Amino acid sequence: TQLLEQSPQFLSIQEGENLTVYCNSSSVFSSLQWYRQEPGEGPVLLVTVVTGGEVKKLKRLTFQFGDARKDSSLHITAAQPGDTGLYLCAGAIWRGGADGLTFGKGTHLIIQP
C-alpha cells in the first residue's frame, strides 16, 4: 500500500518568513499534485509535477519533484497571511489501470500577521 507522509503536520510562522513542506513515500509516482484546501471547501489544485527532478514555480511557491519520483517539497518564500490553509500532496500511480489519488494527511499552515 502506497503511503504519502507529509511533514510537518502543523506549522505556524510569522508573516515574511520562509518555509518548506515535505511529502515523502516509498512508492514511485507517475505524477504528484499539490492542493490547497480551505475549511469546508474542496481541494484546489496548485501544481502537477511529472518528471523526476522537475521544479515548478508559482509566484512565491516553488515545487520540486524528487529525482526518483518518490518525494516532493513545497517552499514558500516571504509567507503572507493569505497563504494560510491546509496543503495536501497527492500521488498518482499508473498500473495499466488508474487508481484514485493517494493523499497525505496534509500540512496545516498558519501565517500570523
Next chain:
Amino acid sequence: DTGVSQNPRHKITKRGQNVTFRCDPISEHNRLYWYRQTLGQGPEFLTYFQNEAQLEKSRLLSDRFSAERPKGSFSTLEIQRTEQGDSAMYLCASSLLARVSKETQYFGPGTRLLVL
C-alpha cells in the same frame, strides 16, 4: 463557472436513513472520482468512472455505498442505512484522460454529511 459542482453542500440525516449526493463534473471530462475526507485526514479514494463505466472501487466502499454515472456525465453516490461513522466530507473530482502521466483531477466543493 464551469468547475465541478456538488449538491447538496450540506446534509444532516438520522442514522438508518438513505442519502444521495450528486456531482456534475467539468463538461468535457471523461473521468469522475469520489473521495471521502474525515476531520484531520486527507481525502481517501472511494471509486471512479471512465465515462459511464465504474472501473474501480476501494475497500472503503462498503455494500451500503453505491455510485452511478448513467450517461457518462453527472454521477450520484448513495449511502443506504447511514451510520454515524459515515459522517464526513464527500468529494467529487473529474479529469480528462489525455495522457496518463499528465492527468490532473479537479475537485468540487464537497458535500458535508452529518449522521446523527
